[in-house]
Amino acid sequence: MPIEILMPALSPTMEEGTLAKWLVKEGDTVSSGDLLAEIETDKATMEFEAVDEGVIGKILIEEGTEGVKVNTAIAVLLEEGESGDDIKAGGSAAPAEAPKADAKSETAAPAAAPETKAPAAPAAADGGRVFASPLARRIAADKGVDLAGLTGSGPHGRIVKADVEGAKAGSAKPAAASAPAETAKAAPATASMASGPSSDAVMAMYQGREYEEVKLDGMRKTIAARLTEAKQTVPHFYLRRDIKLDALMKFRGELNKQLEGRGVKLSVNDFIIKACALALQAVPDANAVWAGDKVLKLKPSDVAVAVAIEGGLFTPVLKDAEMKSLSALSTEMKDLASRARDRKLAPQEYQGGTFAISNLGMFGIDNFDAVINPPHGAILAVGAGKKQPVVGSDGELAVATVMSVTLSVDHRVIDGAMGAELLNQIVDNLENPMVMLA
Numbered sequence: 001m002p003i004e005i006l007m008p009a010l011s012p013t014m015e016e017g018t019l020a021k022w023l024v025k026e027g028d029t030v031s032s033g034d035l036l037a038e039i040e041t042d043k044a045t046m047e048f049e050a051v052d053e054g055v056i057g058k059i060l061i062e063e064g065t066e067g068v069k070v071n072t073a074i075a076v077l078l079e080e081g082e083s084g085d086d087i088k089a090g091g092s093a094a095p096a097e098a099p100k101a102d103a104k105s106e107t108a109a110p111a112a113a114p115e116t117k118a119p120a121a122p123a124a125a126d127g128g129r130v131f132a133s134p135l136a137r138r139i140a141a142d143k144g145v146d147l148a149g150l151t152g153s154g155p156h157g158r159i160v161k162a163d164v165e166g167a168k169a170g171s172a173k174p175a176a177a178s179a180p181a182e183t184a185k186a187a188p189a190t191a192s193m194a195s196g197p198s199s200d201a202v203m204a205m206y207q208g209r210e211y212e213e214v215k216l217d218g219m220r221k222t223i224a225a226r227l228t229e230a231k232q233t234v235p236h237f238y239l240r241r242d243i244k245l246d247a248l249m250k251f252r253g254e255l256n257k258q259l260e261g262r263g264v265k266l267s268v269n270d271f272i273i274k275a276c277a278l279a280l281q282a283v284p285d286a287n288a289v290w291a292g293d294k295v296l297k298l299k300p301s302d303v304a305v306a307v308a309i310e311g312g313l314f315t316p317v318l319k320d321a322e323m324k325s326l327s328a329l330s331t332e333m334k335d336l337a338s339r340a341r342d343r344k345l346a347p348q349e350y351q352g353g354t355f356a357i358s359n360l361g362m363f364g365i366d367n368f369d370a371v372i373n374p375p376h377g378a379i380l381a382v383g384a385g386k387k388q389p390v391v392g393s394d395g396e397l398a399v400a401t402v403m404s405v406t407l408s409v410d411h412r413v414i415d416g417a418m419g420a421e422l423l424n425q426i427v428d429n430l431e432n433p434m435v436m437l438a
Helices: 084-090 103-111 134-143 161-165 174-191 199-205 218-233 246-262 268-282 326-341 416-431 433-437
Strands: 003-006 016-022 035-040 045-049 054-059 065-069 073-078 236-244 288-290 295-297 303-305 307-309 312-314 355-359 378-391 397-410
Touching: 016 218, 134 161, 218 312, 236 416, 246 268, 246 326, 246 397, 246 416, 246 433, 268 303, 268 326, 268 355, 268 378, 268 416, 268 433, 303 326, 307 326, 378 416, 397 416, 416 433
Parallel strands: 303 355, 355 378
Antiparallel strands: 003 073, 016 035, 016 065, 035 045, 054 073, 236 397, 288 295, 307 312, 378 397
8 A cells, every 4th residue: 555655743833844855756765764855844954764665656745845734745655566556546645736925825824714634544443554545534524433443445445435425423533523622712812813914915005115025934934923922922021130240251261261272162151051040940930931721840941042043043952051061051052053053953952941041242232122932931131241330339430341131021930029039040140150160
């Protein structure tokens, strides 16, 4: 029986991707573990491996096709003794129509009715796979028929449309029956989400003016959707502090001299990562994320750091940051940032964490308010360190290097007093850097 190769879900949140490049062609023999294609998600380009062995009988989706939904058939694998005739007989899925890239279709997409997908192939009573055409699976779901109890009349025992239409309803699994109800419950929340003017309306405003239309890639679409959702659904509040960096700058210079032989050069950002990781340990209730109807408190300090790349950004996560030395954090951060810019990070390297850092100080920004990246509980926006006049503890006027930071906090996870305590811990760690090594 020909095997459909489906578009994989390369991350828990992936719904569609771009089939960037085929690494095989029709007629090639493949084994389990062989590389089949390169798939572009919203964040990275990843290689897709074969699970079964056989011969590539037909490629259904051409390379370069964007917006390929997860679980869409992208190719057909022939097993030993099968030929191209078995593909037609087996009713394998036809190539999916490539999504249209014009502005009108992209604008209209959110208002369209949700696409009805064929249910996943069910398992037979003995645990084996039940072979059924996509149309048969859809009809079975609509009629409430359990495919595991049917005998197929198609080639190789495949269940086809006629088999399902002649079956009695009522044997569908409860999960399938409850799915429409769950969708219906979720619909009002989605419908109430505020949206801006349509692309047609915006383009009409600039009719007659010269402009360039920039197509949105998957990353930019995801950033737009997630941050819009964050600002509309996460109750942000903001806490600000100025941090005197003179002790840290002196300490950093001394450490870097001692680390020259190892080829390590610590940045101010490395100290900030360590300071935040230790602060989360000192205020453990703030080391948490929002999980819909509950709060998850994590024990390790998994700190995400925003990295700007062409066309967007990544937030790679440094896990167990409280346990790592400054030099280890520096080396790991440089590696993650380098691979982020090449879009070579694996999903587990940029997903998770409870807390994030966004540093625009190197661009001369004094201060700013960062948007929380759900489900994180907070994000620290870091500005530039600048020489400023300050009043010392003895009342005398002096000059110090001062850095402004703003902590954006999810009020569902962290209350005001707790947020203030967390920020005070971060400030204390940075103004007394030697404490972080104790």
